[in-house]
Structures are given as structure tokens and as C-alpha cells.
Amino acid sequence: MTSYHLPSNRQASQKKDSTGIFCDIQNVPSITKFASLVLQFAKSEGTVSCKNIYYNSQRQDQVASKNKLKELGFRCVDVPDSSKNSADKRLKDDCYEAVAFNPSLKKIILFSGDRDFAVLISILKAMDKKVIVFAQRGSESPRLIKLVGNHNFHFIDQVPQLVGDKSQCQSTVMEPKIDFNEAVGYLIETVKNARSEGKPTHYSYIAKLMLKQFPKYQGVSSISTSDGSKFNKFGQLVDAAVESGRITRQNQELLLIE
Numbered sequence: 700m701t702s703y704h705l706p707s708n709r710q711a712s713q714k715k716d717s718t719g720i721f722c723d724i725q726n727v728p729s730i731t732k733f734a735s736l737v738l739q740f741a742k743s744e745g746t747v748s749c750k751n752i753y754y755n756s757q758r759q760d761q762v763a764s765k766n767k768l769k770e771l772g773f774r775c776v777d778v779p780d781s782s783k784n785s786a787d788k789r790l791k792d793d794c795y796e797a798v799a800f801n802p803s804l805k806k807i808i809l810f811s812g813d814r815d816f817a818v819l820i821s822i823l824k825a826m827d828k829k830v831i832v833f834a835q836r837g838s839e840s841p842r843l844i845k846l847v848g849n850h851n852f853h854f855i856d857q858v859p860q861l862v863g864d865k866s867q868c869q870s871t872v873m874e875p876k877i878d879f880n881e882a883v884g885y886l887i888e889t890v891k892n893a894r895s896e897g898k899p900t901h902y903s904y905i906a907k908l909m910l911k912q913f914p915k916y917q918g919v920s921s922i923s924t925s926d927g928s929k930f931n932k933f934g935q936l937v938d939a940a941v942e943s944g945r946i947t948r949q950n951q952e953l954l955l956i957e
Contacts, residue, residue: 716745717803722810731764736858753786771884814840879924901951
């Protein structure tokens with residue numbers, strides 16, 4: 700079996716500031732489409748200490764989105780209460796708590812254009828936190844835009860452009876390692892994309908496609924597992940993913956678990 704070593708980046712650097720993601724999936728459903736790029740954008744702002752998605756398990760469309768986001772390592776918080784603003788309230792409470800108990804949390808990326816978050820944003824700014832807002836087109840609140848400023852407000856479909864701009868300006872700023880769940884999320888997403896395009900899913904093609912589709916993966920020198928062990932070969936990642944039941948293979952072809 701051919702071994703594919705993970706790419707390395709000796710110029711990688713770690714950032715001291717911590718970043719938190721808080722997303723109301725009902726307000727910004729398109730985050731599912733751009734989830735991998737959202738993570739890349741967040742990591743360019745600092746080490747991501749929390750990435751919370753709030754959804755309603757009584758809504759099948761939100762459950763489907765939750766399943767995909769969970770594969771990428773998001774913490775998916777179920778708020779099955781159908782009353783108005785219940786998910787918003789839980790999001791705000793969690794954000795306040797995260798900031799209160801994590802002094803290094805300097806930046807909050809909020810995915811919601813709802814004006815109800817104006818008070819939260821105002822309090823965060825008063826605490827000298829940087830707030831970046833992403834909204835779905837047509838649901839943005841002028842009040843939120845005014846609070847964070849045009850330079851910190853974006854539409855969710857602008858993420859690819861933002862990540863591209865940061866890659867050009869900060870190409871040497873990449874974390875040297877990622878955790879196993881994140882790496883498997885990249886692997887699964889790559890296989891899905893290859894299958895949807897009618898492309899092969901053998902080792903060599905998927906290994907190269909992952910590098911192309913996930914710029915953050917390009918700077919990785921090792922992948923760490925929950926038990927503290929590490930590996931630095933693509934084949935080892937595949938072996939571990941198969942063993943965990945997240946993906947399967949037939950000869951050299953990688954297959955999704957249906």
C-alpha cells in the first residue's frame with residue numbers, strides 16, 4: 700500500500716486569542732453548505748475554543764443539517780422548544796457563560812442576522828470582544844450591521860471569498876496539527892464530493908483532493924486522536940476512520956457508510 704504523508708508547514712504558528720462560533724441554524728441554514736470554509740475562517744481568527752450550532756430536533760431539515768455539521772466537529776445543541784426565540788435565548792446564555800469562564804475568548808463569530816442579538820453584541824463589545832456577524836441574505840438587521848461595522852459583517856455566501864483572501868495574505872499561518880474527528884470530517888466530505896462528481900474514490904485521488912478542497916489541511920503535519928496518539932500518514936487516517944466505523948473501503952476504494 701502506498702503511504703501518503705500528511706503535508707507539513709514549518710512556518711505554522713499558533714495564535715493566542717481564542718475564537719468562539721455560535722450559530723442559529725434556523726436563521727442561517729446555509730452554514731451547512733459552507734461549514735468547512737466557516738471553520739477555516741474561524742481558525743484564521745484564532746484557536747477555536749467552541750463551535751456551537753443550535754437546532755430544533757422537531758424539524759427534520761434541521762436534523763439533517765445537524766448530522767452533517769456534527770461530522771465536522773461542531774457541538775450541536777438541541778433546543779426542541781418551538782416557542783419563539785427559544786434557540787436564541789439558549790445561544791445567548793451559552794455565549795455569556797463561555798465569555799465569563801474563558802478570559803482568552805477574545806472573538807465571537809455569530810451566525811444570525813436577527814436584531815434580537817443586538818444586546819448580546821453590545822455587551823460583548825463593552826467587554827472588549829471582537830464580534831463578527833454572518834447573516835443569510837434577506838434576513839440581515841441594519842442595527843446589527845451598524846453595531847459591528849461593515850468590515851465585521853458578512854453574508855454567509857461570502858465565506859469562500861473571505862477564506863481565499865486570508866489564504867493569500869496569511870498563507871504561512873496554519874496550525875501544524877488537527878484532531879482526528881476534524882480530519883475524518885474532511886475525509887468523508889471529500890469522498891462525498893468525489894462521488895457526486897462521478898470521480899474515483901481510490902486512495903491517491905482522495906488524498907490529493909483533500910489537499911485541494913481543504914486549504915487548512917495543507918498545513919497539517921500530524922493528526923491527534925482522543926487517546927493522545929498521533930499519526931502522519933494518509934493511510935493511517937483511513938485505517939483509523941474505517942476502524943471507527945465512520946467510513947468503509949473495498950480494496951483501494953473508499954466508500955461511505957449508508
